[in-house]
Amino acid sequence: MNKRRFLMIALPFLVSFSIVAGIIYWQGTAEQRDLPIEANQPTTLLDYDVEGKSPREIAKWIYDNHGCGECHTLTNTGLFGLTPLGQERAEGFEGCPGMLATVWETLAIAEEEWTQSQRKVRGDFVDFGCVLCHDVGPTGVGLTEIGARAALLHMSCSEVDSTLNR
Numbered sequence: 001m002n003k004r005r006f007l008m009i010a011l012p013f014l015v016s017f018s019i020v021a022g023i024i025y026w027q028g029t030a031e032q033r034d035l036p037i038e039a040n041q042p043t044t045l046l047d048y049d050v051e052g053k054s055p056r057e058i059a060k061w062i063y064d065n066h067g068c069g070e071c072h073t074l075t076n077t078g079l080f081g082l083t084p085l086g087q088e089r090a091e092g093f094e095g096c097p098g099m100l101a102t103v104w105e106t107l108a109i110a111e112e113e114w115t116q117s118q119r120k121v122r123g124d125f126v127d128f129g130c131v132l133c134h135d136v137g138p139t140g141v142g143l144t145e146i147g148a149r150a151a152l153l154h155m156s157c158s159e160v161d162s163t164l165n166r
């Protein structure tokens with residue numbers, strides 16, 4: 001077989017192999033990208049495009065996507081209302097200000113010495129998605145990257161409240 005003939009046979013193979021490999025690779029990455037949406041997993045504030053959105057729209061997005069609606073309802077009284085779950089928490093003095101205050105309290109105490117209710121609040125702070133924005137470190141509560149973005153957008157928890165419940 002001479003070189004020219006060899007190339008005429010081998011080249012189409014090579015080209016189609018690269019195309020097929022390329023498509024398979026592209027579909028793989030496309031699938032990865034689509035997965036969160038397909039599985040209907042919440043995207044975070046970092047993925048949310050705030051371009052042209054009003055403060056109210058941004059606050060509503062946070063409310064809908066970061067768990068506030070599990071305990072709160074929207075009102076026009078200036079403050080959130082409470083769902084049955086929220087009411088249950090409020091009776092145990094476990095509102096948002098109380099939860100955050102308790103988390104701070106626990107930082108000064110060794111974990112073995114936490115009371116039952118302190119333990120519960122630390123668990124709830126994780127379970128209710130607070131840690132997505134509030135970074136509980138060994139000596140203080142700071143903000144995660146998502147929390148920092150919320151702060152930058154002027155969307156602290158009380159600002160989400162006051163923006164939505166007017």
Ligand code: HEC
Pocket residue numbers: 062063066067068069070071072079080081082085086087089090094095096097128156157158159160161
């Ligand atoms: C586990 C339930 C729960 C979740 C989840 C929750 N909250 Fe709360 N929050 C409460 C309760 C209970 C109170 C206390 C309300 C009261 O005592 O009247 C409260 C109080 C507040 C307050 C103080 C003002 C007020 O209305 O009393 C703000 C602000 C607030 N929540 C914001 C938020 C935001 C923003 C989110 C979502 C990021 C959120 N909360 C998620 C239970 C929850």
Ligand code: HEC
Pocket residue numbers: 045062066095096097098099100125128129130131132133134143146147148150151155156157158159
């Ligand atoms: C989407 C991000 C986000 C989530 C989720 C979130 N927070 Fe916040 N929260 C903030 C930011 C930002 C601030 C402002 C903090 C600052 O400026 O240091 C804040 C402030 C607060 C404050 C102080 C009052 C205020 O608004 O400044 C409390 C209390 C609080 N958060 C409790 C909670 C609790 C409890 C949860 C879980 C139920 C929660 N947060 C979930 C972003 C969030």
